[in-house]
Amino acid sequence: MADVDLTWLGHAAFRIDTPGGKRLYLDPWLSNPRCPEAERQPERVDLIVLTHGHGDHLGETVELAQQFSAPVVAIIELRGWLAAQGLEERMDHAPNKGGSVEIDGIRLTMTDAKHSSSAEDGTYLGEPAGWVVELENGTTIYVAGDTSAFGDMQLIGRVHEPDVAILPIGGHFTMDPEGAALALELLGTTRCVPCHYGTFPLLRGTPDELRRLAPGVEVLAPEPGETITI
Numbered sequence: 394m395a396d397v398d399l400t401w402l403g404h405a406a407f408r409i410d411t412p413g414g415k416r417l418y419l420d421p422w423l424s425n426p427r428c429p430e431a432e433r434q435p436e437r438v439d440l441i442v443l444t445h446g447h448g449d450h451l452g453e454t455v456e457l458a459q460q461f462s463a464p465v466v467a468i469i470e471l472r473g474w475l476a477a478q479g480l481e482e483r484m485d486h487a488p489n490k491g492g493s494v495e496i497d498g499i500r501l502t503m504t505d506a507k508h509s510s511s512a513e514d515g516t517y518l519g520e521p522a523g524w525v526v527e528l529e530n531g532t533t534i535y536v537a538g539d540t541s542a543f544g545d546m547q548l549i550g551r552v553h554e555p556d557v558a559i560l561p562i563g564g565h566f567t568m569d570p571e572g573a574a575l576a577l578e579l580l581g582t583t584r585c586v587p588c589h590y591g592t593f594p595l596l597r598g599t600p601d602e603l604r605r606l607a608p609g610v611e612v613l614a615p616e617p618g619e620t621i622t623i
């Protein structure tokens with residue numbers, strides 16, 4: 394089976410080209426200031442996974458899902474709101490924490506995250522979440538979403554033993570590199586792809602700071618638009 398190719402699209406947006414040939418988009422805010430021009434109009438989208446409903450994560454989900462008839466998996470309240478925005482209603486794509494959804498051999502398990510979530514007009518969109526993404530070849534990626542470090546990350550590590558953790562490091566709205574170092578310790582994960590930094594001046598954390606604080610961890614920090622194999 395092929396490798397797992399992970400492309401950072403700036404902020405919290407990623408594309409995963411899965412070993413089974415699927416194109417999965419995480420939190421596809423493709424109009425973020427750091428997303429390369431060439432990545433703003435995808436040629437294919439097979440699956441969209443959302444951590445929560447804030448605009449910097451929801452991004453162009455509605456347009457992309459409609460253009461590519463792509464399934465969208467999100468917590469039940471957010472998924473219901475998306476149906477009200479014109480997407481097909483799919484209860485089977487609307488789990489809650491602890492639940493899993495399997496689509497084409499990709500298993501998505503929803504975890505906790507410490508943050509908030511609402512639409513631009515203040516509409517409640519359910520709790521924010523993280524995901525454990527298990528790909529067709531067994532590679533397991535923990536996507537923390539926007540969160541602080543929290544003790545139950547230890548449980549996520551114990552249950553899922555992620556190969557890689559995608560963690561926010563910018564600070565202010567999420568944990569900073571110090572929090573991410575603690576999160577990695579709790580998870581027991583030794584490979585990390587940082588995100589949610591550098592988009593705005595407020596998001597100050599850097600991968601180098603995380604490297605300094607988590608010396609035992611391989612910090613993979615692709616540039617926006619860069620693809621790494623994990």
Ligand SMILES: [Zn+2]
Pocket residue numbers: 405447449450539566589
């Ligand atoms: Zn965010």
